Every structure is written in structure tokens, then in C-alpha cells.
Amino acid sequence: MTAMPANGRSRGELLFNAAVVALSLAVFLIVAYPLYFVVIASVSDQTLVATGQVTLFPRGFSTFGYEEIFKDPRIWTGYGNTIIYTVLGTFVNLLFTLPAAYALSRPEFRARRMLMFLFVFTMFFSGGLIPTYILMKSLHLTNTMWVFILPFSVNVFNLIIARTFFEASLPKELFESASMDGCTHFKFFTLVAMPLSKAVVSVIALYYLVAHWNDFFTGLVYIRSNELQPLQIVLRDILLSNQVFSQGAGSGGNAGGYAQQFADQVKYGVIIVSTLPILLVYPFIQKYFEKGVMIGSVKG
């Protein structure tokens, strides 16, 4: 984009680039400000936050919210558990999802349409929470860490995404020529398909990773003991105090809205505490979407 031949085009190009810059800036501001607001609100006096007096800088600075979060000893077990579930869970997810997606992407695989339907069907129809709970219980998965890892280790949405990528980026001819050389599906998958699909693998990994990280429902329903609870449950407990009070005053009729301001500050702190670690993962994943990372090898 440095040396442009014709004048007319370079003006158009200039205009185009200006538009890109302007739009990017607009997107940046629109997205960044509320995020920044969360950060300053987490260290500000909540009465001032709620009445709109905190806009650009923190006011009534206090770290009460964070103190409240970190004084809860469960938070550290929560972090530990979540990291284990996330890492192990994502590993199992990929192990189950990627080969299946590959198989479903092969045009010569006769059963693929029928199987795909079988998978998609489960995105819509389910037996509901109670039969699932009973099943987990009879498999003795309740109140064990495996309930975070095994039961829903294949997410059909991710399966479809992976399959679509494999279909698009692994031309039929590629496998045909490879199989001439005696390459089996196993080999082709591990030696050719995987290295060519870093972008989608990293996206799927990210999707699973984040799903595990944010999952509170599993802990909520299937886990009894505090030692096994993931971070999100711990944080949710801390967070929901705000709502509990507003309901309590409205309908329960306990002691009105005591401690409102205590509970409120925690709200914003929780977001930061729970999000920061997962944000650090993104740059590692991001580098696999850089242009042309693996295109060279397609030709080879």
C-alpha cells in the first residue's frame, strides 16, 4: 500500500483508509468507555456511582470491593479448581470434538448427514434438567470433578464450526493424493489436517476454554462440597448479595436494604477478578489468526 500507481485510486485508497481509522476509533471508544467505567466503578463510592457522579475518574476511592472478594478464602480454591477444570476440560473437549469434526467433514463418509442430524438435534431437544441430574447421579458423577469434564465434552456448535472449516480448508484432492501415498485418515488428520487448521483449533479451544471458565451452572447443580466449587460459583455468591437485598426489601420483608453499598461495590470488582486471567490467554490464541500463518504449507 505504499507505492500506488494511479492518482484516482490512491485518493480512493486514502479515503478508504481514513474511513477505517475513523470507524476503528469509534468502535474503540464505544467499547472501551464502559469497560473503563467498570474499572473506575470498582474502586469508587457506590452512592456516587449510582447517582452518576463517577464518569471519568474514580471518586471516593476505596478498595473495599476487592478486600471483600479476596478475604473470602474460597476464592483461592475456586481459582485452583477452575484452572484444573478449564485445562483438563478443554483438552478432553478438543480430543473428542476435532476428530469427530474431521470425520463429519469428509465428503466420502456416507453416514455424515445422518450423524450430523443426530448431533444438531441435541442442540434443540433435551430431556430437561431433572432426567439429566438423575443420570449423572446414577453414573456417580455428581459432586466429582468429572462432571465438569466429561458430560458435555462435545459442544455441537463448536463441532459444526470445526467441520465447516475442515470442509473449506481441506480440499478433497488433498486427501486423495495423500491416500495414494498410503496415508490413512488417522495420519492425514494428525499430520496434515491439524497443522493446517491452527486458526480454527485455536478458536475452538478458546470457545471451550471460556465456556469452562464461565461455567457456573454445573457447579450450581451438581456440586455439593465447597472444595470442588469453581471460581464462578464463589464469585456469584459474593455478587448476588446485591440482588438478594433488593428482593428482601421488596417482598421478603427482612431488614430492608442494609449493607447495600457494601454489596454494590463488590459487583464491579467481581467482573475484574474473574475476567483478568482469561483475558491474558487471548494474545496467545490471537497470534494464530495472523494472516497466512499456515497457508504456505497448503501448497507443499
Added chain:
Amino acid sequence: MSSLTPKNRRAAIVNLRRDYQLWLMILPALIVIILFNYVPMYGIQLAFRDYDFAKGLVGGEWRGLHYFSQFIHSFQFADLMKNTFFISLATIVLGFPAPILLALLLNQVRWVRTKKLLQTIVYMPHFISIVVMVGLLNVLLSPNTGIVGHLVAAMGYPDFNLLASTHAFIPVYVLSDIWQHGGWNSIIYLAALSTVDPSLYDAAKMDGANKWQTIRNVDIPVLVPTIIILFILSMGSVLGTGFEKVFLMQNSLNLPVSEVISTYVYKIGIVSNQFSYSAAIGLFNTLINFVFLYVMNGIAKRNSEISLW
């Protein structure tokens, strides 16, 4: 099996021998799905039965379509369907293209660091929990004290309360959704764009294509399979508004447009254990979604070769 002629059977065996590796690769996923998704599916019966714990989960009296007709004839039915449909439709119409446009935009940013920073920023809101998201909306949109509220007032609508208006509910819901998830949803398109062969850009430049033409002829075609697949999937949520955000955004002023199927189910579920009734409403909802998906998939299959199954 009797319908299989010897020839067909031989073909099947050949297929199996040829495909056994593929079968093995799909087997773990298949087992997981069958065990954890299909086995509990007997619970669907609950929508057609009374729930009677003493007789077992699905041992209650068979009521057929009783609970479905109860819902269809209920006072709220028409409003619920209308509200749910419009919120979902707006989410699809506005929310679906947003991440695609964002990915195309990000793809045009030339400075690597800026691009990475921007990418990281737009991806962050995804991690805000719904409770805090709605709290943020309340604070920022407040006509008296919120920054967006002030903006609206400055544009000449001093008394317009974005949180109260029945007209503003859907825009606020959808736009905040795009704000929150647009960046996250664009990741998949960015990944797709990364598979573009750089030589294609060079070739486009050689042919004298301008930027717009390059986007149209090089970038978009790479995105098309993903777009089609995701669009088919989005059709499966025509009646699929999430529960929590709508519920938390509800207030008595916007209630005429904000009561949707999921919030209604919650309300009847919470006051008494209407297991069967809420199961029936859920199933009704799902069926409609599935029909839309099925039809859309058929259309896509006929016209583009790309389809879910």
C-alpha cells in the same frame, strides 16, 4: 435389513471397511452425545404428562396435548409470541451482520499493534456477566445521571427515558447485545479471514482491484461458508431470546414488549411447581425453532451446497 439386496450389503461393507477410521474418530463424540443427551430425553414426555413424583418422573397421568392447549389458549399467548419473535428477529437482523462487518474492519487495520489492541478490547465485554451488564445499562442510560442519558437529552429529547420506553426496549436490548458480543463473535470470522492465501491479495492488486473490490472478491468468499452455517443456526433461535437479560431489563413500563416466553415460564415456574406446563411451553418453543432451522437448512442445501446435514 431385509430391504438390503446382496449388492447393497456388499457396498455397505465396503463402505464400513473404507470408513472404519472415520467411525472410530467420531465414536467418542457419539458416545458422549448419546449418553448425556439422548438417554435423558425420555424427560420430554413430561410435557405430555402430569408430574407426579410418587410415581416416578414420567409416571404421571398422560395428558396428551393438554398443557400445549393451555398455553395456546392462555391470555398471554399472542403477546408472548409477538414479543419473543420481534426481539429475536431484531437480534438476528442487526446482530448477525455486526461481527462480520467488524471482522472485515479489523482485517483492514494495517498497524499490527493497533489491530491487536482493538481486537482485545472488543473481545472483553463478552466476559461481563449479565447482572453487571444490565447494571451498567441502568447506570449509563439513566436520563438523570447516565452519560448516554445525557447524550440523548443533548440531542433534543430531555425527557426520553431509554429504560422506560416500549419503543426503546428492543433497540437497547439488541445494541447492547452487539456491544457485548460483537467482538467475541467476530473471532470466528477473523480466523476464517486468516486462511486467505496472501497471494490472492497480490493477484487482486495486479488486476487493479481497489480495496472494496478486494473485500468483495477475496475476503467475503472466504467467509461465506461460515456465514451460511451460522445463519442457518441463528434461524434456530427465532424464538430463542435468552432469559436472564430480558428478565433483568424488565420493568413495569416496558413490560408490554418485554414479556417473552422464557420470562413467563420462569414466572409461572417460580410461584408453583408447574413442571409439566413449563415443559410443554419449552417444547413448543423448541419445535418452532427447529422447524425454522430445518427449513433454512433445506433452502441453503438447495442453493449453495453448504448445509448442516
Added chain:
Amino acid sequence: MRKVLSAILTISLGVGILAGCSGSGNGGNPTADSAVGSGSKTDTGTGGGNGAKVKLKGIMLKHPLTQALSKMDWLTQAEERAGVQIEWQEVTSDWGQKKGALLAGGDIPDLIVGPNAITDADFAQFPGMFEDLTELVATYAPNVQKMFDEKPETKIIATQTDGKIYGLPKYQRFWPATATRQFINQKWLDNLGLQMPTTWDELFNVLMAFKEKDANGDGKTDDEIPMDFSPVGTTGFGFFQPTVLLGSLGITLTDGSGQGYFAENGQVKNFLVDDRYKKMVEFLNKCWAAGLINPEVFTQDYSKFQSVARGSGDTGKVGFTWGWEVTDRFGNTLAPQYTSMSPLKAAADSSVPVSWDYDYNTLNYGVNMVTLSAKSKHKDAAMKFVNELYDPKVSMQVLFGSLGTNIKDNGGDGYAVLPPADASMDPGTWKWTSTWADNGPMYIADSLNLTLGSDMQSVGKQTEPLDQAFAAIDKEKNVLPSMFIKYSKDDNNAMSLINTNMMNLAMAKFSQWVTKGGVDKEWDAYVKNIQKIGLDQNLSIMQKYYDDYKGKN
């Protein structure tokens, strides 16, 4: 890969089975105690070595602020005295979802503690899952029996329609007759030289003055919010809302009358279709149109509602509003500016005796505070522990915290609730932080000599302006005893469906009429719609139960 899966499954199955074995084996196995850790060792040391303790499992629905149960001295001591050791699962949120799976899976612990944690509907839905406590109370729980004897209504609210008792109630005695008190900024009245309003019209004029003049004296005339009330939900009215103005028209709300039901001369009625409600809506619309009501009243959340009233520094922001207690509502700095008001008359010449929202029952009684699993292997021991909770001295600590840290023993001269150890904390928060508080089962006997903390004392004082109205209420005919009536499962289901639909319509109309007007024009059609939804059916069901209840008492 299949092998991997099955291997993992087998391992997890194995772990599960092992855990199951050790769990059930513990009860009868004295040696297992030593494995529990240092906590139990010191316990047995101080307790005088009473041998093996019975192991129980319990769920406690506590407030999110509440500290870990293991830190509550009174609880440790109560378990000690009952000879049990309870492994508590502490639940602070999402109980509804957890419960669904728990009950359907038949997977409940020995004890479940919490306010209406298991509802009457659950008992009906899951027959045989919970133990009928009638016999056990008589045998093992003299303290509970005493509560039933001294306060017979506690037994009524505990007894299901089939005569069985699955959940035990609480009685906490000290709570006031209403949750909602009415506050006005006295300083603003004085600043502007105004009289305390006594009628709706006078209130309107006072609020007009608040709006148009610089009532808070900060030099600005436009930053006062004359009237504010708590967020009106979508499922019904709540406390601290203008529905208390219906008292001016002679309607006695009961427990907030969230869905509009009240009693009048022995008739069950619903104010949502009452002309007096229409009159109140018209008044509110008049206030709204004049700009007297906080424009965000229908959209703000509870935390904003509270924050706004705290003003900034010593400059008040809100003129007239409702709340629980003055420091809770306005913060310590502004509280002295506000004063609690008597109910207003609708008009100067109105001869209707004024009334107010009567919440004594719902504030002082609670149902199903503790339940026992029918499958429990140690019902006797569990019941002994429950009995401990209802001991007068323990109950007091359930509510306010442990003796020593939260309650002072005045020797023979009764007890006194201590102020918070942390001076920056208010007494209410201190209570919720320290102990089970209102979420626990308890019986605070009328004979207990306990001096309350400053918060409860001031609640009592701020209720005084309402006392005259309460004294005039005929509790036999004009208070709907919702708390004491148990509906059958079918009636309950039918009624709640109708109520859900009705409230959807009514709440939307209420806020629309207040903000945009039009109640006069739309009223008849609205009433017809409410009837169509089935209000009359509900009223006749409720009337039947109400008459039954009165016949029995």
C-alpha cells in the same frame, strides 16, 4: 479412545462408590471421628468426652454476607449439646435451581434450614420425602412443643392440609407491625415554612413547593426530588410503595398485598379492580404530571433508589418517600433531617378511618424454616439438635449472634444486643454478618428479657406515628391472614397461574397510567380483562379458605 472414556468413567464410578461407603459407614463407627480433624477433638475435650457424635448433613440457606457457619460459637455449642456433628453445605444463592434437581433426584441431606426453603408445594409434590415431625416434636423437642403451646398460631402455620407437620416455623416477636414507614424531610418543611401535610391535597402542595423552591438550600431549585418510591416490579407491588396510600381510603393492606388481595368486613377483595385504587392512581398521575415523582421511579433499581436518597454530604435530595428505617433509607448523615409521618387522609372532609399496611405476621412468623429428611438415619439426634435451636437462649443467638460478641448477658437481668464491634458497620449488617439472623429457625418467647440494638429501637420509634391507625384496625375482619392459610396443591396452582397473568396486565397498566394518564378512559375495559383472566375464581377460592380459617379459630 473408547477405552479412555470407559476408564475415566470407571475411575469416577469407583471414587463415587468409595465415597458413598465411607459416608454411610461413619454414623455407627466411633473410630471415624478421629479423622474429622482438630475441630472435633477440642470439642470433645470441652464437652466432657461424651463419646461418639452422630454425623449429620445439613443445608443452610444463609445470606451472602453471613460468615462461615464454623465460626458461629453458638452453633458449635448447640451441636455439641445435641451430640451431633453436622457437615453443613452453605447455600447463598440460586436455591431455586439447586432445589429442583435435589428434590427430583431424591438427594436431600438430613436437615434443610432456611426461610421456606422447602415449600408447602414441594411437600405436596414430593410425598414421603420429608419426615412428618408431629411425633418427633412430642418426643424429642420440648422447646418446639412449648412454642406450639404458647403460640398456637405457630402450629397452625406448620400444619399442612393433611394434618402433617413437615417444616417447623419461627416466631421472632420483635418486628414491627409494618415494613413500610413514611418519611418526609422536616428540614425542607422548616426551610420553606410549611406545615406537615395531613391530606393528599396538602401533600401535593408541599411537594409542589419542594419542587419549585430551593428546599434543600443549595442554591439550585431543580435538584430536589419531591417524591420517590421503591422499584415497582413486574410481578406485583412490594414494600415502600405508594400502595400504602390506599390506607387513606380505608383499605388495610396485608403483608404488602403484592397481588392486590385484602380483606374488608370479612370479604376477600382485590384492590386492583377497586375504585379506590383508581383514585390513588389518579392522584399519582396528578403528581407525575406536575413533575413531583422521580422520573426514574419505574426504571431505577433498588440500589439506585437507596443511593439517591443519600444525597450528597448534608444536602438532601428526596423530600417524601417510604422506607424501612430512617438511617437505612437516608444514611447516617441525612437521617436527622427526616421524620416519620402518620398516614394521610384522602381529603380533609374524609370520614373514612385511615389504615396502613399491616405486616406483623409476615415479619414475625416464618414457615418451613427447618425440615428433616424421611430417609435420615438419625432422626432422633437431628431432632435433638433442632430442639436446641428453639431453646430461648439459643434462638436469641440465632437471630442476633453469639453471646459475648453480639449479645451481652446482664447477669440475672436479661440480655442486651451489643452494638457492632466494627464501628463503621450498621447494626443490621452486623447481625447478618455474624449469624443466621432472620434465616434461622427460632422461637423468641414473649417472656425473654432482651434489650434490642439501636436499629430495632429506632424502627419501633419511627413506627409510633402509625400506631393509632394500627390500633383502629379490626384484625378479625380487615386483616387477610395469608400467613396462616394453607391452600391445597390444585387450588394453589390454579390461583398462581391466574395471578401471574393478572399481575402482568395490572403492573403494566399501573405504571402506564401513572406516567401517561388515561386510567379514567381505560378503567372499565381493564376491569373486564382482569375478570376474564379469572380474578373472581381466585377470590372465591380464597374466601372459602378464609371462612374455614375463621370458623376454626
